[in-house]
Amino acid sequence: MEVGLEVKDLRAGYGLIEVLHGINLRVQPGELVTVIGPNGAGKSTLLRTISGLIRPKSGEIRLDAERLDRLEPDVIVRRGLIHVPEGRRIFSRLTVLENLEMGAYTRKESIASELEDIYKLFPILKERNSQRAGTLSGGEQQMLAIGRAMLAQPKLLVLDEPSMGLAPLIVRSIFDIIARIRARGVMVLLVEQNALQALGLADRGYVLENGRIVLEGPAQELLDSGEVRRSYLGESLQT
Ligand SMILES: Nc1ncnc2c1ncn2[C@@H]1O[C@H](COP(=O)(O)OP(=O)(O)O)[C@@H](O)[C@H]1O
Numbered sequence: 001m002e003v004g005l006e007v008k009d010l011r012a013g014y015g016l017i018e019v020l021h022g023i024n025l026r027v028q029p030g031e032l033v034t035v036i037g038p039n040g041a042g043k044s045t046l047l048r049t050i051s052g053l054i055r056p057k058s059g060e061i062r063l064d065a066e067r068l069d070r071l072e073p074d075v076i077v078r079r080g081l082i083h084v085p086e087g088r089r090i091f092s093r094l095t096v097l098e099n100l101e102m103g104a105y106t107r108k109e110s111i112a113s114e115l116e117d118i119y120k121l122f123p124i125l126k127e128r129n130s131q132r133a134g135t136l137s138g139g140e141q142q143m144l145a146i147g148r149a150m151l152a153q154p155k156l157l158v159l160d161e162p163s164m165g166l167a168p169l170i171v172r173s174i175f176d177i178i179a180r181i182r183a184r185g186v187m188v189l190l191v192e193q194n195a196l197q198a199l200g201l202a203d204r205g206y207v208l209e210n211g212r213i214v215l216e217g218p219a220q221e222l223l224d225s226g227e228v229r230r231s232y233l234g235e236s237l238q239t
């Protein structure tokens with residue numbers, strides 16, 4: 001039996017427009033996998049399709065061997081696939097604590113101990129737990145979005161450009177937290193334009209261009225590859 005996430009020959013898009021032209025991708029237990037690629041490549045469309053927000057035209061998506069591609073998004077959440085979308089989407093008028101509680105909406109039991117656990121990853125959220133989320137900095141809002149996702153007890157955490165718009169120092173702490181989440185045994189699928197840092201963190205990577213995977217392999221191999229260095233790591237052809 002295949003375990004983890006398995007995406008096979010996935011085609012999807014918007015209306016008549018096909019954006020993803022046959023994607024094959026895997027995330028195995030314990031893995032942190034990154035999908036890098038330029039703006040408009042289809043990275044967010046891929047994540048939206050995996051989490052059930054877009055229905056694929058064809059292909060298969062499986063989590064621990066179970067087909068997800070015909071399930072509703074809320075059912076997919078209950079299966080343990082949690083998506084932190086681009087732009088964070090926290091509830092800015094609710095408090096930090098209320099936002100975190102939303103992450104646990106599928107559960108009836110007390111979440112006090114899980115909250116303490118999340119506060120260990122994100123001490124700043126504990127400090128600010130009664131503050132309105134809209135008053136947080138961009139980095140803190142990203143932490144809140146990830147913390148909320150963790151309260152849903154993901155098997156697979158899917159992150160769409162968590163570093164977007166954040167200062168380098170903040171990006172480093174976000175990536176550090178992602179590494180710690182993976183160390184807890186959660187599978188992570190990380191979409192990033194920040195190729196260098198994403199590959200630095202990941203076990204394996206895929207390069208997506210114009211809706212197709214053009215390169216894949218161990219993250220270190222991609223970091224060493226001339227093609228990736230020229231296209232994504234800002235190195236000139238002379239070096
Ligand atoms: N809601 C939408 N409706 C129609 N086209 C869309 C929509 N969202 C994205 N697209 C198009 O799909 C393509 C891939 O976009 P996207 O998945 O957002 O790429 P990325 O996340 O890699 O920047 C782009 O050509 C974009 O214009």
Ligand SMILES: [Mg+2]
Pocket residue numbers: 043044045086160161
């Ligand atoms: Mg995107």
